[in-house]
Amino acid sequence: MSETDLPEPEIDTTQLDADDRLKPEFVRAVLDAVDTGDAEAARALVEPLHPADIADLFELTPRDSRAALATAITDLLDGDVFAEMNDYVREDLIDALSATQVADIASELDTDDAVAIIEDMEPADQREVLRALDPDDRAAIEEALSYPEESAGRLMQRELIAVPEHWSVGDVLDYLRGHDELTTDFWEIFVVDPAHKPVGTVALSWVLRTPRSIAIADVMKREQTLIPVDMDQEEVALRFQKYALISAAVVDPGGRLVGMITVDDVVHIISEEAGEDILRLSGAGDGDINEPIALTVRTRVLWLVINLGTAMLAAAVVGLFETEIAKFALLAALMGIVSGMGGNAGTQTLAVVVRAIATNQLTSSNTVWMIVREFRIALANGMVLGVLIGLGTILFYHNVPLGIVFGLAILINNLVAGLSGVLIPVTLDRLDVDPAVSSAVFVTMMTDCLGFFTFLGLAALAGLGS
Known part of the structure; x- marks a missing residue:
């Protein structure tokens, strides 16, 4: 039997649970060995792991302990491990390595994986790493870095037949x-x-x-x-x-x-x-649990401030009808339902449309059909909800005009939600603005403002506040 015919050694899977995730007790055992300075024990525990599982181990390790873990198992940190690692975790470890060490890791990888490691480094560090590479590797990586981010040029491998x-x-x-x-x-x-x-x-x-x-x-x-x-x-x-x-x-x-x-x-x-x-769509940024807290706060607070602005605009609409609300306080209790139902309907439509745009299901050739489709869905949903809410209001409050106004407002705001949920992302896409980033804010603004305006406006016309 030749050497290539020998069976693969069995990998010890006791470190993994039924879902192929590292067990908490295994992670604690590794970190305890690192904390006590027993690098040999830590290495013995980690050595049987697949590179992807070693990468997971670093992601499960607290940030301030990763450098010590890396020192304990340095010889196990090859290019395959870095290729599988979370971007933020990898950046932390790369920052702690010398340019020569990073170059050694990059030289082991396919071009696309090497680029993923080097592209986010500071320009000065990037140049230092490139200088430490072999000329052929350096030329391939420099060519890849010349292409736009998230393009095929960054993603491709040069190694082919x-x-x-x-x-x-x-x-x-x-x-x-x-x-x-x-x-x-x-x-x-x-x-x-x-x-x-x-x-x-x-x-x-x-x-x-x-x-x-x-x-x-x-x-x-x-x-x-x-x-x-x-x-x-x-x-x-x-x-x-x-x-x-x-x-x-x-x-x-x-x-x-x-x-x-x-x-x-x-x-x-x-x-x-x-x-x-x-x-x-939620304005949550990358949503990576390893993302630095300061960066997460900066991303989220930006969209929360924008949402605050749209909320103030909705409050201004409500202020136009303060007399009616003062005379008939029940309007204040019910108007939130109108905007809330519209917001939910708009979110449903928005999620479908953004996905359709992202997967090329929605193009200029079927946009009109999509608008008509969502209008019909919004009309059907609005009629069902309007009738249910209108009848429920009449039976509960014994007020027929209020029930009619409430039901009509729900119907109209569902139509607004359906149309804005498709028109806003389509318009943004035509303007080369990512609809996943900005659509939710505008749809929420439309359903809140028009929902309040419709409900309170109809209530004023019906004389509910008099």
């Missing part, structure tokens, strides 16, 4: 076996023309199952999805999702092959973008 279209399958196999410096992790081989433009792809399994004499051009798949180097990473993820891609070629403006993106990178992006949109 590309062969000319005039080769045979045998030529490809000899090339793969005769060059030790080639990447070992790939699923597809890219076929390029003399100008290094991709003309097709060949699955690795096809190469292994095809006779050596067959031309690679005869077994390659010419249909392929090419990713422009400046494409936003969210658009990249949508293409992978739509066409069920495993990997895809990245091309420069001239159509030349410059890298590839693999599905493991895209899975991370899909998760990141989905969570980002939800958090932006």
